[in-house]
Amino acid sequence: MSLPHAILTALLEKPSSGLELTRRFDKSIGYFWSATHQQIYRELGRLEREGYIRALPAPTPARGQKKEYEVLPEGRAELARWTAASQDPKPLRDPLLLRLRAAAVVGTDGIEADLRRHLDLHRRQLAEYEEIEKRDFPPGLDSVEDRLQHVVLRAGIDLETFWARWLEQSLEELGLDLS
Amino acid sequence: MSLPHAILTALLEKPSSGLELTRRFDKSIGYFWSATHQQIYRELGRLEREGYIRALPAPTPARGQKKEYEVLPEGRAELARWTAASQDPKPLRDPLLLRLRAAAVVGTDGIEADLRRHLDLHRRQLAEYEEIEKRDFPPGLDSVEDRLQHVVLRAGIDLETFWARWLEQSLEELGLDLS
DNA sequence: TTCTCCATGTAATTCGTTACATGATTGT
DNA sequence: ACAATCATGTAACGAATTACATGGAGAA
Structure with missing residues (x-):
């Protein structure tokens, strides 16, 4: 809803x-x-x-x-x-994690390329969010509305940062160098 | 699919x-x-x-x-x-972020309690994942299968860590102490 | 016998996606 | 006149959620 x-x-x-x-x-x-x-x-x-x-x-x-x-x-x-109104957080549902779990059973053939592609997409999205932060949220904003919008954008930035780091570490852990 | x-x-x-x-x-x-x-x-x-x-x-x-x-x-x-097969990452869709954005328009009344509740839930989930990591992934595992399952669990741990930190920082930023 | 689980389903509804349809406006 | 684009929709389908239905097995 x-x-x-x-x-x-x-x-x-x-x-x-x-x-x-x-x-x-x-x-x-x-x-x-x-x-x-x-x-x-x-x-x-x-x-x-x-x-x-x-x-x-x-x-x-x-x-x-x-x-x-x-x-x-x-x-x-x-x-x-x-x-x-109170709402429970939705459980995580991510096809990429599922594919890695499946790869543990049927093999990793063909999945590395897509991991690299995801890494690239998340880096781009992160750059876009950081542009917006620089443009719309200069230091010194104080109104509650501004702070609320800023923490929401922060969530986006931190999430993309997480995905990028996790993908880098996972590619390394799986013995696949970063090209 | x-x-x-x-x-x-x-x-x-x-x-x-x-x-x-x-x-x-x-x-x-x-x-x-x-x-x-x-x-x-x-x-x-x-x-x-x-x-x-x-x-x-x-x-x-x-x-x-x-x-x-x-x-x-x-x-x-x-x-x-x-x-x-290659798959695009799904765009983020999170009701809590939406509610914060809405709160910037209609006010924050009643939302802090739910933010604290979410913080608690994410901390519990994080603890559960860390238990699993300690139990099922002792240092020194080497097979590709183990590494794959481990990076998937790592994603869960890092995601819960992100949410917990983000909620702590947001509650503080909005001037709501952590009780 | 009745109650409570275990186990396998059906039905109805809502939400999201994909494809298609139609009218109005603007540029060439 | 024609094409491209703006703008508002319809139709059909698939996936997820919620509620309900049915049957078997063991315990009180």
């Missing part, structure tokens, strides 16, 4: 149309909760039916016309309720 | 019935690919229909009777193929 709340958060930050939301989900919020335009349109319809958001009055409402949404007080209340 | 391959791996390690698999998915393999008994039974049926596994001949095949499965050569081949 996270997607509707991701959308409510995005719309509170700035009222938007479906496609604008889709673009914003390719960065920012999408860094920790991705979504496609099909999911977003479906969810916008649901949220509107349930009275959490409404479409801003448009001159000519028609298919193919831009439709902007804003959050209603009920939507904000629901988001506050959900944010405060 | 990971669940069938998780099951093939588990069955290669040791032929099992559905319920035995379910129990093993509560530990070991389940630490990085969890599954419920409903998923497992459905997938066992599919794998059998497709000729990847077969039920061992039982004295009295009937509902409510234990049914053991073993992997056929086709199943092993499919697992080897999947293990070697």
Whole structure:
């Protein structure tokens, strides 16, 4: 039940149309909760039916016309309720770890190349996050909002750092040099 | 498409019935690919229909009777193929990070207690993994299989370490002492 | 006999993904 | 006029979650 709340958060930050939301989900919020335009349109319809958001009055409402949404007080209340509610952490589910475990049974042939590729992808993502940190979070920011957004970005940076280090160590441990 | 391959791996390690698999998915393999008994039974049926596994001949095949499965050569081949195939890393998707982002908009009321709870849960999981490491991976193990299983466990340990540290730092950053 | 596990399933729903469809706007 | 792009959707499917159903075996 996270997607509707991701959308409510995005719309509170700035009222938007479906496609604008889709673009914003390719960065920012999408860094920790991705979504496609099909999911977003479906969810916008649901949220509107349930009275959490409404479409801003448009001159000519028609298919193919831009439709902007804003959050209603009920939507904000629901988001506050959900944010405060306790939730268990999801158990880890990672195909790459599963593949290594399988490789212990059927052999490691062909997996090293993909480990190196993952290492490269995580390094790139890390660099991107660090760019954002440098740009958007100069030292000396103090508001609670800034601090919250910063710790979230920190999670992204630390996670990518973990993956990169772990992949480096694992490649070495398995006797595969780093090219 | 990971669940069938998780099951093939588990069955290669040791032929099992559905319920035995379910129990093993509560530990070991389940630490990085969890599954419920409903998923497992459905997938066992599919794998059998497709000729990847077969039920061992039982004295009295009937509902409510234990049914053991073993992997056929086709199943092993499919697992080897999947293990070697390239796969993109899944984008991060974490409800807790989303809630912090939402809290930047609707306020932090009620979220600190859950952050502390998550910290506690991650510390417990970390302790459990470290127990396993001490028990199953004494220094001096050398086979490729052991090393592979060890780096997988290492990923679990490092991930839990990351979450615990990140939660400690975030609670502090948000001005909430660690009680 | 009834209760409690063990063991194997079915059913309904939701969420995410992939592919496709349609209208409006802008540039050439 | 045509193509490309913007924008909003539909349809179909697969995977995961939740709840429920059925049967067998042993203990009180």
